[in-house]
Amino acid sequence: MEEIVELMKSRHSVRQYHDKKISEDVRETLNMYAAELNEKGGLHMQIIYDEPECFNSRMAHYGKFENCNNYIAMVGKKAYDLDERCDFYGELLVLKAQELGLNTCWTALTHGKSKAFQVKSNLQLM
């Protein structure tokens, strides 16, 4: 409990990133945790690595995003409580990223399009 509070205190939004690849170890830990949270929350959160296009749009530049080559797509089946579950389980995932030494920023507007993640017909990108 104390640990997660410390992670919450240390996390803040970052929009300019180092142009550095995320290590395989970190990817594996994060992917495993995302799979666990997807199961618990009935979600389809997808972590995309090494994909610069989504944050290379006019809106992303306007939002001052730089070197944002890795991101998490918040996806789930359409439901009245999808936003709440994305919020809760997504926050746990970004706190895990923080623990692993990765900064994050929530965005709903200042990003472009991406073909790197799947949003099947009954699903929704939040």
Ligand SMILES: Cc1cc2nc3c(=O)[nH]c(=O)nc-3n(C[C@H](O)[C@H](O)[C@H](O)COP(=O)(O)O)c2cc1C
């Ligand atoms: C659901 C959601 C969507 C957001 N969308 C954007 C966005 O598109 N672009 C942006 O620059 N900040 C966006 N923000 C704001 C930042 O993620 C962040 O909450 C704000 O800058 C506060 O920073 P802090 O984390 O350092 O307190 C969004 C926040 C939330 C919760």
